[in-house]
Amino acid sequence: MTTVVTGLDSIGMAPAEPNVEVSEAFGADRNEMKVELGLGAYRTEDLQPYVLNVVKKAEKLMLERGENKEYLPIEGLGAFNKATAELLFGADNAVIQQQRVATVQGISGTGSLRLAAALIHSHFPTSQILISSPTWGNHKNILNDAGVAWSEYRYYDPLTVALDFQGMISDIKAAPEGCFVLLHGCAHNPTGIDPTPAQWQIIADVIEEKKHIPLFDVVYQGYASGSVEADASSVRLFAARGMELLVAQSYSKNMGLYAERIGAINVVCSSPDSAQRVKSQLKRLARGMYSNPPVHGARIVTNIVGNSDLFSEWEEELRMMAGRIKSVRKKLYECLSAKDKSGKDWSFFVKHIGMYSYAGLNEAQRERMRKKWHVYMTKDGRMALTGVSQAKCEYLADAFIDSYHNVS
Ligand SMILES: Cc1ncc(COP(=O)(O)O)c(C=O)c1O
Incomplete structure (x- = not known):
């Protein structure tokens, strides 16, 4: 009608x-x-x-080079996609070496999550995603607008002002098999409460056992503990188990690029062939939403992450x-x-x-x-x-x- x-x-x-x-x-x-x-x-x-001083330095380099403002490919700046995936997983990680990661530049963390939600909706329309209670307020907006059903798992215990770990585990266990599970990679927003490394292992056990697929939201890599390696350890722990996972990244906070809208969606697949197919679908979705991503922030991040002097200064x-x-x-x-x-x-x-x-x-x-x-x-x-x-x-x-x- x-x-x-x-x-x-x-x-x-x-x-x-x-x-x-x-x-x-x-x-x-x-x-x-x-x-x-x-x-x-x-x-x-x-x-x-x-x-950030490194951002000013990277922008100066860009000005000196006099780079043009031509459209980027739909998937974004190639050098940025490589740098961002390597920053997240580590350049020598098996998922990178085996070319199992589909990375597409996104409109910061929000836009990258929106692409992930669109991918979920378009390929698993009846699936649901489990989100922490509470979570960043915009997660629900993003999922609702993408048409992805969500339900909540317990996370915060107001009595102890700490993680309700038992509640979290039993809710993830009680969900039907094969859900997506939204996890904050580090520095949980809004509570500031993160699982310990030992708790992350148990979370990964349960997610694996239930054949769920994690969707990590990583906005604070390096900004939580001060170490980009330590803050990526939750994601790397899941990747090391050979699991499929999605990771949305943002450079709003850790490079202070709030208004540049630069981030990425990374999908770790079981084979390079699967990664290529997933990437083609992400590009299809991006094309219909905004066609091509902006270049400025992508160049800043690439200059910093890809240059050892600037990288050390950023750290x-x-x-x-x-x-x-x-x-x-x-x-x-x-x-x-x-x-x-x-x-x-x-x-x-x-x-x-x-x-x-x-x-x-x-x-x-x-x-x-x-x-x-x-x-x-x-x-x-x-x-x-x-x-x-x-x-x-x-x-x-x-x-x-x-x-x-x-x-x-
Ligand atoms: C948990 C979480 N996810 C995603 C975002 C998205 O940020 P942005 O779209 O600015 O990268 C934020 C920002 O506050 C956040 O805290």
Whole structure:
């Protein structure tokens, strides 16, 4: 049946993006002590945006070379695709050596996930994907728009402010065989809680046993621990088992290329022939969505990852960024422990990794943080510690202690 168009006036208002409300409310707040924890980006100790020095150097090289602006192939810049897959898996990894990875440049992490979702929908239309509860808010939008059914596995335990590992494992086990499972490669957003290496092995056991296929979301490689190798270890552990898997990558955070929209989708297949077929399908899907990807970010990443001097400098800057977040976590924990005489354990702040944490505050406590202390976090309680400087830790600790103990 054809739907009759009655006029565009029938279109209703889309719901507001929750993060926008947080930054607008923060912007309108005139209190000088205010703290913004709703951010999705790195900030310096002065709480200013940061452009990496290696990015500036790579852009200078690009300008000197005077490269043109011709269309890229549908699959993206060849040198970028090679560099990004090698960064993720390691150049000597069997999956690379055996040419079992189909890599296609994507429109950052979001666009790469969208391509993965389109691939799933087009080839496994009745399958479902399991996602963590909670997960990055946009995962559900991406999957819904691509028509991929999802259900949730337990992940966060509010009582311990840690991983509900048993819940996670039993939900992945209880799902029907042959689902996709969305996993955060490192620095889980929004909780900041990652499985330990031993827990990753068990997760891989269960996924293998149930013939599920993992879809890794890797946005924080190098930015979580400060080491690109360590942050790729979860993905590499699955690849080493010879499993098929999908990995979406983003350079928004680890190179600060938020607005360049550069990332990739990598599909590890069982043979080079299968990888070629998958790649052809990804290209078909990309062609209909945006035709060809943008070149600027791809050239920046290729120049940095493919040049040993710039690569070492990038690693240094990653250690600096990850280090600043870790030192804020430490200072905040020290302030909380010193000031809170109740014996409450605030050590989750130093156990969590990456820029985000959940603090286990309920809605009323979060409301107190905003109304009384001018501390802004997303509605679900996600806090980006990039919005905190050493100088703000004392104040933030007071806000937490008051809101936690004086509001139930
Ligand atoms: C878990 C996760 N996935 C994907 C993304 C997508 O980011 P982008 O599209 O900017 O690369 C983000 C960004 O915050 C994220 O945290």
